Amino acid sequence: MPDWLVIGGGITGAALAYELVHQGFSVALIDSETPELTATDCSYGGLAHWAGTTPLMRQLCQDGLTQYRHLTDELTAETGFRETQLLLTIPIGAEPAAIAAQYERFAIAPHLLSPQQAQELEPILNPDAIAAALRLPHAHMHPTQTCQAYLQAFKRQGGRIVRDHVQQWLQKRGRIVGVQTPTQHYQSDRVVLCAGGWSRGLLTQLGLSPSIYFTHAEILEGIAPPGTVQGMIMPAQLQRLALEQAATQPEQQAYWQEPGQQLAPSILDLGLVQFADGTVRLGQISRTLSDLDAPIDAPASAHRLRQAAAELFPALDTTNYRWRHCLVAFPTQPFLPVGAIPTQPSLHLFSGFGNALLLTPPLARHFAAWAAQGHDPVMAALQTDLKIP
Template sequence: MTIYDWLVIGGGITGAALAYELQAQGNKVLLLEPNSNLNNATRYSYGGLPFWATSPETKELCAEGMSIHRQLPEILDCDTEFQEINLLLTIKKNESPEKILKQYQSCEIPPQLLSVAESCELEPLLNPSAIAGAIYFPHGHINPVKTNEAYLKTFTRLGGTMIHESVNSFQFHQETVVGAKTDQNTYRADKTVVCAGGLTRRLLKQSSVTVPVYFTHAELLETPPLDLKLNTLIMPAHDQRLRLEAKATALEQESLWDQPEEDLGSAVIDPGAIQFRDGHLCIGQISRTLTDPNSKVDATASEAWLREEIGTLLPALKDVPAQWHSCLIAFSPNRESTIGKLEEYDGIYVFSGFTSPLLLAPPLARRFARSVS
């Protein structure tokens, strides 16, 4: 049986970036990912790189992330569609622009408050009667699918091994994790790192390990390439999802995460949209804190809600042809990622829970790989 230096569980942007960086350091790496079509949170991401949303503590890390993304097309020999775009954080008609603006004063790049007219000049598809203005930031952007695929292709080109199987448990030798089991096989490795996104918590809990990684169920619409032109990335200035996450991870809720079919808060919607280079759009998003990763929601009602909200903000998008999708989005409390060796057992690490994984996973994966190699 082949014994790998590292076993990486999960092939989204976090696992793909980490597997690549570990392989680039000369390790023998196996990556296990159940989906061959990348049907995950990375797949349905807006592709944003919020380098402006940094504090003095994370300034260096965000700058490192942007530097890596500027180099990735050459490093990975792939067009990741990296560019800088305009981000408009829309302010609802009944909200106070000045009050909302104060929430962004700690950002490293000063926010710019735009009037309704200025907002609609930058984004003509906006409904002027639906907003009280917007906050403007410069914003990085990539195609997340192309970037994820490029990481995986370069990983295998360097000699890494990728197998499409779903991990259901770990292989132990006394108090040390020495690999993982799937329905088909058992794989051995000196060290294992879990990058399973929204499934991280459940996978580790099966071995009586609790980590501060949680998940929301996200629902969105994806269109085919369209002739209309959305000039900016649109997101709400008042992010309901962050409040939902804070409520769901309050101390009194912790025990409920290990119960089946719990709903830890009412669903919220943050209407937004982005158009990619080929003309297709991603329209979102509804967020729910349901403790069962396999919970089912009413797709018809969900799509109707998405269309109603986006139709109010961007009327031209209300009736566009689109496919409804859902996925799990991992997060950690206080918008901090969960990275490092687990205390319960030797040989196992976690690399998950990123608030801005497209921006932060690449530099943190590089730092992680260099620190353990």
């Protein structure tokens, strides 16, 4: 029986499994292998190290950046890490100075750029389609490569990876003692849920009302000549945040339990990134649908993404780009799904937090230290600041 069962092998499960085994625990990681739907494999790979708003979060962002600078060496595998820039587009009709002021609460303040200055930095941008842009220092990694690097390092240190699908919890006298898959029982006194968009369903099985939800995210993916996109391009005002808020209002809660519900109208935040191998990801449509396997009209979504891209990135030829879809977990603020669940002390959460790619390495390290030593100052501060219900 392993000391820890980790459910989910996306970036959160992979990094946490690695850190737990590094602390001397025996660890089994169970993953369904659903790469097409896994958020990590659809992600842009952005590391927003400028985004801390509290002293604790600023420190974690800085720690995340420092860890990434050494991660390729530590894991002895490529992570695709590079330090780059982020351009945040401000649409025509918006007030650039007012939007720039909203970024003053972050650790690093952005530079306000004219459309022409923005185009000099990112020639793919149409300056006539924006009122202005904000520029921030940013970092970037390849999420699938980094996840695989963690999984390989985990295995090298004696960790065990099981390809299986967790269907149910094993319980003894009301306490979680493991999980059940179609063919096996896996027992452990300590289980940690890193199942991204699927976490909510597994928690609901226990009769919990988790403050963790999911969106269906859609992107287009294709290949462009290297250097088509210099850094990352995102909207300065993310509609996704308003969508998440609208979909989790108290009056919406009952609809999450009903099949076939759309909690709020879908949104499109037009973002663009390119990886070292030339792969471009253009996204993203976000939908709050109550079903994990809700049907989505892929051709209509692809058309919507192409139309938006034609205006902001007119030189980008998306003809051969393919539509992709995944599930992304998100919490209601200020809930941070990291740590033990008070009503189920053997069950833990480590998935569904914001700025996930940057924060996963430092949070995984603190979680594992807390598991080994029984205390960790950052875990204690997080639990106090952002209580797990």
